[in-house]
Amino acid sequence: MSAPPPLPPNTHPQRRQRNENPPRNQKRRRLERAPKPVKEGGTEEVLQADISSLISTLGLSPPETPFSEQGLPPKFTEIELTIKMLSSTGDGLAEHSGRIYVVPFSIPEDIVIAKVIRHTPTHSVTDFLSVKSPSQDRDDSLISCKYFNTCSGCQFQMLPYAKQLEHKRNVIQKAYDNFSNLDPKLLPSIGDTVGSPLQYGYRTKLTPHFDGPRRGGFKAGDPIPDIGFMVKGQRQVLDIEDCPIGTEILRKGIKTARNYVQENLHTYKRGATILLRESTTRRLREESEEGNTKWVEEKECITDNNAQTTEYIGDYKFVNPAGAFFQNNNSILPAFTDYVRSKLHYPVVTTSPDGAKTTVSTPPKYLVDAYCGSGLFTILCGKDLTSVIGVDIAADSIAYASSNAAANNIKNARFIAGNAEKIFESIDFPGTETSVIIDPPRKGCDKLFLNQLLEFKPKRVVYVSCNVHTQARDLGYILNEGGSGYRVDEIRGFDFFPQTHHVEGVAVLTWVSEGIISLPDDVNDKPGDRL
Numbered sequence: 446m447s448a449p450p451p452l453p454p455n456t457h458p459q460r461r462q463r464n465e466n467p468p469r470n471q472k473r474r475r476l477e478r479a480p481k482p483v484k485e486g487g488t489e490e491v492l493q494a495d496i497s498s499l500i501s502t503l504g505l506s507p508p509e510t511p512f513s514e515q516g517l518p519p520k521f522t523e524i525e526l527t528i529k530m531l532s533s534t535g536d537g538l539a540e541h542s543g544r545i546y547v548v549p550f551s552i553p554e555d556i557v558i559a560k561v562i563r564h565t566p567t568h569s570v571t572d573f574l575s576v577k578s579p580s581q582d583r584d585d586s587l588i589s590c591k592y593f594n595t596c597s598g599c600q601f602q603m604l605p606y607a608k609q610l611e612h613k614r615n616v617i618q619k620a621y622d623n624f625s626n627l628d629p630k631l632l633p634s635i636g637d638t639v640g641s642p643l644q645y646g647y648r649t650k651l652t653p654h655f656d657g658p659r660r661g662g663f664k665a666g667d668p669i670p671d672i673g674f675m676v677k678g679q680r681q682v683l684d685i686e687d688c689p690i691g692t693e694i695l696r697k698g699i700k701t702a703r704n705y706v707q708e709n710l711h712t713y714k715r716g717a718t719i720l721l722r723e724s725t726t727r728r729l730r731e732e733s734e735e736g737n738t739k740w741v742e743e744k745e746c747i748t749d750n751n752a753q754t755t756e757y758i759g760d761y762k763f764v765n766p767a768g769a770f771f772q773n774n775n776s777i778l779p780a781f782t783d784y785v786r787s788k789l790h791y792p793v794v795t796t797s798p799d800g801a802k803t804t805v806s807t808p809p810k811y812l813v814d815a816y817c818g819s820g821l822f823t824i825l826c827g828k829d830l831t832s833v834i835g836v837d838i839a840a841d842s843i844a845y846a847s848s849n850a851a852a853n854n855i856k857n858a859r860f861i862a863g864n865a866e867k868i869f870e871s872i873d874f875p876g877t878e879t880s881v882i883i884d885p886p887r888k889g890c891d892k893l894f895l896n897q898l899l900e901f902k903p904k905r906v907v908y909v910s911c912n913v914h915t916q917a918r919d920l921g922y923i924l925n926e927g928g929s930g931y932r933v934d935e936i937r938g939f940d941f942f943p944q945t946h947h948v949e950g951v952a953v954l955t956w957v958s959e960g961i962i963s964l965p966d967d968v969n970d971k972p973g974d975r976l
């Protein structure tokens with residue numbers, strides 16, 4: 446491939462200035478756009494919950510209805526704001542003349558200059574311009590990306606990592622306060638967030654994209670479009686040549702992919718999303734004349750959705766379709782999967798002949814891995830149990846889960862391609878000796894699934910989620926709709942996504958209300974040894 450042409454001036458990676466005088470037709474389109482319905486656990490709803498709580502903490506009057514912009518700073522005015530709170534969406538929240546302003550890339554106690562972008566009935570949205578006086582927690586020397594403060598990908602590069610973890614614990618706390626509909630007395634205190642071994646260079650998947658021309662395909666001689674991620678708060682692509690949260694091979698892959706698009710632009714009919722996914726090959730290499738060998742890893746950047754990628758977690762090998770779901774931070778997976786595996790054990794109380802009671806952590810006989818993808822938990826957490834079933838709606842993921850199980854010499858696993866909502870119809874494990882792992886997509890679980898789970902009543906539930914708000918909502922449903930016999934033993938986050946506002950939540954539930962179940966016959970005195 447020849448050297449890429451120099452980037453045209455409009456691809457320079459600086460903050461795009463908003464068009465302060467949008468054309469008339471654009472104004473009309475904005476007015477005509479129907480308001481988006483607020484989704485459960487969606488960004489807007491999460492932000493609204495934080496705004497309401499700040500309004501009440503500061504003792505402000507609730508926003509007036511009907512809403513009027515009269516008296517508010519005109520759009521594109523620059524104002525000084527003192528940040529009071531960090532929202533769960535990763536934005537700073539400030540108060541100005543009794544109204545809440547949302548300021549990206551800011552943290553509590555920062556005094557910032559921000560530009561007013563729009564007023565909504567409940568709050569005002571701004572663009573971050575500069576820090577006038579930094580918070581004690583801000584350390585701009587930590588910022589490792591030249592696109593930070595513009596790109597929508599990361600929010601926290603200026604925040605020391607320990608503070609990021611502390612904030613994510615708070616995000617989980619707020620999720621349960623605002624979305625679970627549960628009496629706080631029913632919930633344990635949120636555990637410390639487990640950090641990622643890698644805080645940069647961890648993401649094994651990146652998907653930069655570019656927009657197409659308004660009409661027709663690209664033609665020879667067309668200017669190269671911006672290729673990258675979205676500008677924060679705008680429907681505009683930011684041209685990106687590097688992404689330091691990506692793994693080393695993906696950072697190289699961005700450059701190669703950009704060159705490819707630039708050289709082949711005329712072949713694209715419209716805009717496109719570019720897949721960049723890391724794949725690992727392990728080879729045995731001779732280390733000495735005596736024939737000593739050692740494993741060495743080679744990394745590759747895969748761009749074809751239909752190609753295969755390989756990842757290792759410890760000695761376990763997972764092959765996936767490049768375009769299918771797989772966890773994006775390999776560095777945290779060994780600790781994370783060990784944790785999930787250990788949490789499948791439930792407490793069993795035994796009574797010795799002299800009447801002394803002892804509680805032993807007991808592995809289940811059976812495991813159901815709902816939403817199993819290509820078998821990550823089925824294989825790593827179920828390998829020593831009597832029998833394991835994984836279910837996923839994606840038939841190709843199930844095919845890969847079966848071949849991954851075979852390749853890792855797992856003989857106790859069965860996989861079903863189907864809807865998790867119907868999963869328990871085909872499972873004959875007794876709930877009393879079964880643990881269930883739930884790892885749904887961001888929208889959480891369907892009520893049909895949760896009702897069936899409640900009927901099945903597994904002894905232990907380990908609920909993993911990349912959206913702690915829908916997870917909190919679902920836990921509320923479980924406990925309020927027939928699962929009051931469940932005790933929530935543990936809730937904590939794992940930081941799969943350093944520098945961003947996202948956090949992976951794990952909640953552990955044990956069925957306790959039917960008294961103490963007896964020790965299963967074939968479980969010995971030290972059941973913890975089985976896993």
Ligand SMILES: C[S@@+](CC[C@H](N)C(=O)[O-])C[C@H]1O[C@@H](n2cnc3c(N)ncnc32)[C@H](O)[C@@H]1O
Pocket residue numbers: 770771772815816817818819820821822836837838839842863864865866884885886887
């Ligand atoms: C967050 S991923 C988890 C995958 C897997 N546990 C892992 O860690 O690799 C969610 C999975 O749920 C699957 N899924 C989505 N809706 C589903 C449904 N209604 N029933 C079963 N699986 C579903 C998706 O195909 C995806 O593989």
